[in-house]
Amino acid sequence: MTDLQGAFSGMRVLDFTAGVAGPHATQLMAMHGAEVIKVEPLAGEWGRTLGRDDLPRQPRFRSSLDRLEHENELNALLIAAFATRDSRDWAARLTEADVMNSVVNSYADYFADPHVAEIGACDWVDHPVVGQVPLPLVPGAPRLSEASPEVGQHSAEILGKAGLSDAEVSGLVADGGAVI
Incomplete structure (x- = not known):
């Protein structure tokens, strides 16, 4: 029997086949050195x-x-x-x-993934109401130093920086337009 190792080296094969025989043939060609590109039908x-x-x-x-x-x-x-x-x-x-x-992945799958743990892509942040909260991290992005604020926690400060007086902020709260 002839040694076929590398017999198809340097060949590029576009595989438009389906079924069993065609894909099997192109797999054998790939095993013997061909670069096989599988092209799927629509x-x-x-x-x-x-x-x-x-x-x-x-x-x-x-x-x-x-x-x-x-x-x-x-x-x-x-x-x-x-x-x-x-x-x-x-x-x-x-x-x-x-x-x-x-x-x-679901959030549970993400946090349980060994790769996520290995690369440190999850951080735990203490939240004053719910305790520790897991946060997914984007590689290279800065880590969060604190949990997200509670509803209304910074509203008065933000509205004040937007130019509203304390009386105007109080009026918004009284009318239900803001939460503090």
């Missing part, structure tokens, strides 16, 4: 990934315009399909099928 591999090969082939879901015209029906089918697994399982399946996706 419908992508979403039907197969959802276990519904029939959906992308149905006239009502074949093109972007068709899917838009039947959006409510398609959304109901997708919601039912996605309810069968958790988001991490779906992300793995979609990634395996080369369908662009990303899991969107």
Whole structure:
């Protein structure tokens, strides 16, 4: 048997295939040195990934315009399909099928993520009413030194800096236009 290691080095292959045989062939080419670029059809591999090969082939879901015209029906089918697994399982399946996706974390997921802890992307701030509050941090952004103010905590000061007299601020409070 001939050694195929690097047999396709320097080749760029655009993979427009679907199903099993075509993607398998281009995977083998990639294993032997080819640069393979997977080009998804408009419908992508979403039907197969959802276990519904029939959906992308149905006239009502074949093109972007068709899917838009039947959006409510398609959304109901997708919601039912996605309810069968958790988001991490779906992300793995979609990634395996080369369908662009990303899991969107809840706040709880974000704060529990080991990477968030590792890079220090969460800070805890003491709040006078609720106790410690976790705050997500943007890398490179300054850390907050204190919790957000309570409702009305700085209203009189801000209104005063805006040029209102103490009597005008008192009038706003009395009329319900400001909280102090």
